[in-house]
Amino acid sequence: MPDATGPDQIFQRALANGEILLPKCNDCGAYHFFPRVLCPHCHGAAISWERATGAGSVHTTTIVRRKPERGGDYNVCMVELEEGVRMMSRVEGISPENVVIDMAVTAFVGEAEGAPAVLFKPAEA
Amino acid sequence: MTDRLRGKSAIVGTGHAGFGEAHGLSAYDVMAQSALAALDDAGLRLSDVDGLFCTMMEDSMPSLMAAEYLGIQPRFIDGTMTGGSSFVNYLTSATMALDAGLCDVALIVYGSNQRTASGKLVTASRPPAYEAPYNPRYPISAYAMAAARHMHEYGTTREQLADVAVSARAWARHNPEAFERGPLTREDVLGARMVGDPLTVRDCCLVTDGGGAIVMVRADRARDFPKAPVYVLGSAAASSHRQISQMKDFTVTAARESGQRAFAAAGVAPGDIQVVELYDAFTINTILFLEDLGFCAKGEGGALVEGGHIAPDGILPVNTNGGGLSCVHPGMYGIFTVIEAARQIRGDAPGMQLNNIDLALAHGNGGVLSSQVTAILGSQNTL
Numbered sequence: 001m002p003d004a005t006g007p008d009q010i011f012q013r014a015l016a017n018g019e020i021l022l023p024k025c026n027d028c029g030a031y032h033f034f035p036r037v038l039c040p041h042c043h044g045a046a047i048s049w050e051r052a053t054g055a056g057s058v059h060t061t062t063i064v065r066r067k068p069e070r071g072g073d074y075n076v077c078m079v080e081l082e083e084g085v086r087m088m089s090r091v092e093g094i095s096p097e098n099v100v101i102d103m104a105v106t107a108f109v110g111e112a113e114g115a116p117a118v119l120f121k122p123a124e125a
Numbered sequence: 126m127t128d129r130l131r132g133k134s135a136i137v138g139t140g141h142a143g144f145g146e147a148h149g150l151s152a153y154d155v156m157a158q159s160a161l162a163a164l165d166d167a168g169l170r171l172s173d174v175d176g177l178f179c180t181m182m183e184d185s186m187p188s189l190m191a192a193e194y195l196g197i198q199p200r201f202i203d204g205t206m207t208g209g210s211s212f213v214n215y216l217t218s219a220t221m222a223l224d225a226g227l228c229d230v231a232l233i234v235y236g237s238n239q240r241t242a243s244g245k246l247v248t249a250s251r252p253p254a255y256e257a258p259y260n261p262r263y264p265i266s267a268y269a270m271a272a273a274r275h276m277h278e279y280g281t282t283r284e285q286l287a288d289v290a291v292s293a294r295a296w297a298r299h300n301p302e303a304f305e306r307g308p309l310t311r312e313d314v315l316g317a318r319m320v321g322d323p324l325t326v327r328d329c330c331l332v333t334d335g336g337g338a339i340v341m342v343r344a345d346r347a348r349d350f351p352k353a354p355v356y357v358l359g360s361a362a363a364s365s366h367r368q369i370s371q372m373k374d375f376t377v378t379a380a381r382e383s384g385q386r387a388f389a390a391a392g393v394a395p396g397d398i399q400v401v402e403l404y405d406a407f408t409i410n411t412i413l414f415l416e417d418l419g420f421c422a423k424g425e426g427g428a429l430v431e432g433g434h435i436a437p438d439g440i441l442p443v444n445t446n447g448g449g450l451s452c453v454h455p456g457m458y459g460i461f462t463v464i465e466a467a468r469q470i471r472g473d474a475p476g477m478q479l480n481n482i483d484l485a486l487a488h489g490n491g492g493v494l495s496s497q498v499t500a501i502l503g504s505q506n507t508l
Contacts, residue, residue: 033255034255034371060273061270062273063322065319074260076259076261078370078375087370088369088370112258112260115258117259
């Protein structure tokens, strides 16, 4: 998407390049997620993009129970990023039972459903 | 709704159809049977209906489909879709339309055949783009994450969640219309198949067929019908998000705002309410809504529902028909909170009828804790 101009396109193009960009309001300075053409906090329409630090913590979590023959149980959680926004994702590298609220996690660009996606792993102590 | 509309409209008929399994019937068949039942209850005919308030799960223009099916040409249609709360929300728009003379007989109606059609939630909703890649199971993953956060912040336990389901079943056991009437213990709920931690399959509502309908008229003619009128004293809506990932506080719903405004319009307080009908899609809902509507402080919902406190012979009657957990849950349950509240006031509840009910609360939930609509209904004595 070399000519990406829409907020979804900008986010997805960055992901395809291995980067996590977050929309930030030029007027009030607050981040938001999902990407939009306006700031949902102050309704300003001047949005810029900042690279996420990747630091976050698990705000809440669940285990989707699935039969082993269909791939087994997996994690779905909400991660609160250092920038103050939350996103749905999953924590990889540990079993879903070990994903707990308030645990520190680090974002990385992985793959979900065959497309680049923001995933998380436990933060290194 | 403001206090200017207090008591300006009344429910004069309720009906339902297709509870459990409606083999061979489409969602619109069940809708139409429900409409006929409610109109029969009111002593009216379909040809009297000039206001239609309807949404369904499977179409983008369900209110038009319903009007066409019913063979009516309403003067006023509201098909606002806020999920399962829509039908409580229609109490507001129907009252406004009746009061303004935009219609004289308002029909609120819903039907679904989701159990016999698919056995799971039927919806025309598309998966949210920023959630779908992670394969949350809708809607349970959303409610599971709310429950997990509530447990984390307030020490709410799985046993307390289970007691919501046990209490609902205790009511349902008295209700011949309820789909699940067998015994259910706390251990049964805790030991059931885990589907989305911390919720087992018994923390989740039923998947049934069924439809419901409500007939409303202006208050000035409400006493001209066979059944005792049930007045809409106050109703109010609030919404906080659509996608669960946008919910600001997973332990507080917009029921706080909808409840405050509905109580203000009705001029009553939680302590005045004699029976509470809540949209219990999952056991955590009952806890959240009891807190947010002011029946207890935030964080104390678990203690309020523990043991038999909200069961028959408890301290607060909640979901006296058995709720979505044990009575009926055809995709959207909201209309049944109003129907059960109205029937408790009229004195013809299908299950355990409480004595001398004048004031009841019905609360609808839509989406994933997204839309909250509260209504307060009263008998002639409350005008």
